[in-house]
Amino acid sequence: QLVESGGGSVQTGGSLRLSCAASGMTYRRSCMGWFRQAPGKEREGVAAIYTGYNGFSYHSTYYADSVKGRFTVSQDSAKNTLHLEMNSLKPKDTAIYFCAAKAGDCYRWAEERDFGYWGQGTQVTV
Secondary structure, X not given: OEEEEOOEEOOOOOOEEEEEEXXXXXXXXXXXXXXXXXXXXXXXXXXXXXXXXXXXEEEXXXXXXXXXXXXXXXXXXXXXXXXXXXXXXXXXHOEEEEEEEEEOOOOOXXXXXXXXXXXXXXXXXX
């Protein structure tokens, strides 16, 4: 189960932090991502984080070009929570933001059909 929080309204140039609490998933290797869907548009991948294991856990991050340098995805493994820090927000960032998760790699992190677990979404308005 994935539950998002942290959405809201903010002025252009402002910041928001989204969180996604995950439960019931204990994959050693996993990909968790953020997607968004603006009115009248298809859902698109925003960012993702891969958790791998090689004797110890490590992470790799992925971003859409439109958010690079402004958004930061992170994961609190102890709390099994995914975050998306969004800075320098623009009106075009307005959308419903969803978190998603799947076991395995993040090679196709922007392909929504590869993700089996989804949150309910949280609205971000800029």
